[in-house]
Amino acid sequence: MSAQPNEQNATAIKLNLKLIRRWPTRPPLLQTPKASTRTRRSPSSLHLSFYSELQGLDITPGHERTTPATLDDALGLKQPATEIERCFSCHATASKTGNEFNPSHAMAGVTCESCHGPGATHIAAVNSQHGTGDMANPAFLPPVDAVDFCGACHRTWQDVVGSGLTGVGVFNVRFAPYRLENSKCWQKTQSSLLTCVACHEPHKPLVHDLASYDSRCLQCHALSAHAAKRVANKRRACPVSTKDCVTCHMPKVRPPNLHSDFTDHWIRIVKRGAPYPD
Structure with missing residues (x-):
């Protein structure tokens, strides 16, 4: 293309x-x-x-x-105004003041307060050397809530289904939490090893070295059939390869006219010629 x-x-x-x-x-x-x-x-x-x-x-x-x-x-x-507010809530920080939409106060992009909430009490407590104050930390959320937390901007399963964005083909590959929650491994385990932050460090730029994600896969899957039998709670090993897991099981998809490749987070055994699951 x-x-x-x-x-x-x-x-x-x-x-x-x-x-x-x-x-x-x-x-x-x-x-x-x-x-x-x-x-x-x-x-x-x-x-x-x-x-x-x-x-x-x-x-x-x-x-x-x-x-x-x-x-x-x-x-x-x-x-509708509510949809515009949602745009600002994900693409900017602090667009609301006292629950009132106020884009003139917004800061461009995603900053600390986008995930951790207002930081004034935290800064005041640190400056006065009286602890750290009240600060939300999504790292302690249960797995389902953690994925839904990221899905507040990246679209949850409920968002996609409720908005009628199923059956639209490759365009919903953009909604990683929705795709992830369709994976059999997620549906069977809903494990903390499968949340967004299990693979992505939210405080650092996205890692594009696909091989670096192998260690995350091997937290659940064995490196070999022998290891799968020997180590408790290890899922079966891939019979095809021992590296670059995501290149096969989370392929890149390029929706028409979006000028970007998206990683499909619907983790699965991708068969040649198989239709895109939706």
Whole structure:
């Protein structure tokens, strides 16, 4: 698949940009203008998104790949305010003040408080040398709650099923907790050895060296059939290989037009030519 948008898509993108640039200067989308006779538009998810692989713009997932007919269409899909709040809650930090949505106070990206909650009491306690104060620590959550905690942004099984995002093919590969919870090994054990943080260190960048995950697999699976019989509670060994487990059992999937490869967290024996499980 080419990494570049085709000619028709490129034309649509150029027209989107042209229309958006013509939109009159105004206050941020979710803030009420101080004095204006213009009708306030409903909040939207933007029609265009930046893709790092392209180092440029292309159509946002969920939007039609067609030339917009109006300025409103060029801006994107109208969304309920609750959905916009959810966007901010995952892609920014501290977008709420006292349970009130206040994007003007938001900090870009995921920071400590995204997972650990407000840190003022923690900082005050540390500075005064009186302990560490109250601070949420998701590391102590039970396995099911731990996966659902990450799924608050990455989509839980309930989110995907409840939103009708099953049966859509490879597009739901993006929702790692949902895919993980469909795995037989998760359904049988719901073990702490299978939670998101069992493989991913949340305080460090994502590790792209696939071989580095072998040690996580071998916490449950034996390295050989002999070891499986000898060591208690070890799952059977893979008969094909002793390394690079995820390259076979968690293959990369590339949804159309998303310009990125996603690791499928539905852990399984992937058979050549088998349909994508959904």
